[in-house]
Amino acid sequence: MPQPRRHRCGTLLLLLAGSSTAAASETLRGTLLVSHQAFVERLYISRRYERWFGGVAYLVLPGTAGRRRSHEATGATATVPSQDACDRYGVACFLARRGAGRDPYVAAYAQLFGQLATFSRRDEPPPWLRPHWRGTGGVTGAVVAHLDFWLDPPSFAHRVDAGALDLKRPWTLAAGLNRPPDDAVREFRVFGRYCLGGEALDVDREWTWGHDAKDQARRAWAASAPTRAKEPEACAAWADLFYLPSPIFADFAQLCGTQFKFHHEVSVPTALRFLEVEGRAPAPQFLDCWGCSQAWAKDPAVIDQHACGHRLDLGQRHVRDAFRHRLDRRPFARDAVLESQIYELDAEQGGAWDGKSLYWETERNLDRWTNGCCRLPSANQTACGCVGRDPPRTDAAAAVPCHGAYVPSTVVG
Numbered sequence: 009m010p011q012p013r014r015h016r017c018g019t020l021l022l023l024l025a026g027s028s029t030a031a032a033s034e035t036l037r038g039t040l041l042v043s044h045q046a047f048v049e050r051l052y053i054s055r056r057y058e059r060w061f062g063g064v065a066y067l068v069l070p071g072t073a074g075r076r077r078s079h080e081a082t083g084a085t086a087t088v089p090s091q092d093a094c095d096r097y098g099v100a101c102f103l104a105r106r107g108a109g110r111d112p113y114v115a116a117y118a119q120l121f122g123q124l125a126t127f128s129r130r131d132e133p134p135p136w137l138r139p140h141w142r143g144t145g146g147v148t149g150a151v152v153a154h155l156d157f158w159l160d161p162p163s164f165a166h167r168v169d170a171g172a173l174d175l176k177r178p179w180t181l182a183a184g185l186n187r188p189p190d191d192a193v194r195e196f197r198v199f200g201r202y203c204l205g206g207e208a209l210d211v212d213r214e215w216t217w218g219h220d221a222k223d224q225a226r227r228a229w230a231a232s233a234p235t236r237a238k239e240p241e242a243c244a245a246w247a248d249l250f251y252l253p254s255p256i257f258a259d260f261a262q263l264c265g266t267q268f269k270f271h272h273e274v275s276v277p278t279a280l281r282f283l284e285v286e287g288r289a290p291a292p293q294f295l296d297c298w299g300c301s302q303a304w305a306k307d308p309a310v311i312d313q314h315a316c317g318h319r320l321d322l323g324q325r326h327v328r329d330a331f332r333h334r335l336d337r338r339p340f341a342r343d344a345v346l347e348s349q350i351y352e353l354d355a356e357q358g359g360a361w362d363g364k365s366l367y368w369e370t371e372r373n374l375d376r377w378t379n380g381c382c383r384l385p386s387a388n389q390t391a392c393g394c395v396g397r398d399p400p401r402t403d404a405a406a407a408v409p410c411h412g413a414y415v416p417s418t419v420v421g
Contacts, residue, residue: 033339035165037062038148039175039251040137042102042120044069044113046155047077047086048093050322052353053332055099059340060161062143065100065136067120067152069112073103079323086322098349100140109269110219113247117152117276118265124150125257142343149175150257153249156319157297158305158331162338163315173293176253178280182294183391184246184318185273186302186381187215196381198300200395203281205241214400215244221274228267228275229282237285243277246301246391248318250276256289296392302380303389308334314390332358 041057044067057064066089074090087093094101102123107115123134124147131146132138141147153159167173185199199215209222225242252260260279268275268282283289298310298317305311306321308330321327332354382394 033060033162033165033169034144035168036060036161037143038145039143040065040124040147040150041159042067042150042152043155044116044152046089047322048089048097049086049357050155050328051097051099052350052357053322053328053335054155055346055350055353056332056335057159057161058142058346059335059343060165061151062147063100063133063137063141065102065140066094067116068101068103069116070104070106084323097353098140100137102136107265107269111270111272111275113272114264114269114275117272118261118269121150121252121257121261122265124254125261128254128257147254149251149253151179151249151251154318156322157248158311158317158320159249160315160334160338162340167315174290176255177290178253178256178292179249179251179295180277180280180292181246181249181391182296183395184248184297184300185215185244186300195383196300196302197398198382198391198394199244200398200400202245202277203241203243205239209242217242217244217274219271219274221271224270225268225274225278228263228270229278231267232263232282234282234286236287237282241278241281241285242274243281244274245277247273247276248301249295249297249316250280256283259283259288296390298390300381300391300394304380313388329358 037060039061041061041064043054043057043064046054046066046068054064054066068089072088074093075088076085077088078085089099089101091101091103102116102120104112104116104119106112107118109115127133127137127147133141133147151159164173168175173179183198183200183202187197187199189195189197201212201214204212209226221244222242226240229237229240229242260283263279263282264275268279280289280292284291295316298314299305299319301318303318304321305317305319306324306327308327311317311320311327311331312334320331381389381391382397384393384397
């Protein structure tokens with residue numbers, strides 16, 4: 009792995025001297041962004057998030073540290089961070105331990121939010137985060153997102169400031185899971201429901217409920233000693249991004265570490281639903297981001313039009329460069345040390361870019377707009393748009409509530 013060069017703060021400050029310093033929003037300074045499925049070679053992109061969040065940490069699953077992974081479309085390889093790499097590059101890494109249950113994500117979430125719960129109570133970051141926490145106070149919430157799920161922090165901050173998003177409520181994704189095609193529509197579909205119980209759950213055929221998730225959710229619900237929720241429910245939601253406010257860190261960690269130890273795209277939303285029904289957490293807000301679980305965003309114009317989406321096709325150089333350029337265009341307060349570190353990562357990992365894009369490509373026989381989800385002939389291919397086109401066949405009341413959920417890309421400054 010190449011060694012980073014020394015920081016040339018003076019050089020960087022000269023480069024920035026002629027630019028205007030935009031006022032930074034402090035809206036997300038109490039929020040930790042936790043990225044997983046992360047790669048060392050993508051740090052030059054992900055470290056830019058530190059400009060807006062109180063901290064950025066990288067979640068490394070057991071047995072993956074230091075391994076090289078290949079991109080499924082391009083074959084290009086990248087390296088999962090090891091502790092040595094995290095120390096070398098000066099980033100916060102949470103190396104999860106092996107836990108009970110078959111889903112390593114849920115075990116990692118139990119460990120992570122257990123430590124963040126202590127942080128929120130004592131206002132002292134855990135050792136792996138302490139040197140890298142930029143917040144002015146304690147942690148007030150945490151966003152968990154896959155690295156290939158793109159985010160535009162100023163757009164989210166703007167929506168929070170406008171009252172459209174509430175940092176005191178959980179956020180989860182509005183649908184986005186692919187479900188099998190049916191006889192009528194032989195192409196990608198999106199699972200358009202959220203939580204089901206009783207007969208509606210028994211007869212549901214809109215999703216596969218693999219990994220024995222349906223029955224495990226029922227058993228976990230009953231074993232958690234509900235006092236208000238008499239009928240077990242099972243929820244299915246795309247879990248590549250979710251947000252938790254700090255007051256529910258401990259309860260969420262406890263559920264993930266005990267009963268809710270199964271497929272994460274069922275256990276995470278079902279645990280949140282259980283806490284809501286029990287009166288221990290507010291109802292979540294739903295984010296309607298671009299794409300779905302199998303999407304590939306290859307056109308920078310699509311990425312620019314949405315504040316969040318999946319997936320940022322990091323195997324494509326022109327996509328990486330365009331998103332890096334977009335984050336640099338957003339207003340943020342200049343921190344000389346951070347900008348120097350980003351500058352060095354650009355030189356080592358990113359290279360020069362002339363501002364031109366190849367736009368969308370045609371691998372996988374997918375066109376510019378569909379890219380793995382339902383076929384909507386525009387850039388506005390969101391999960392709720394797909395559900396609107398192909399609504400659930402039964403029990404419309406169980407559909408994901410999409411009203412007011414869309415987070416547009418907001419031009420700020």
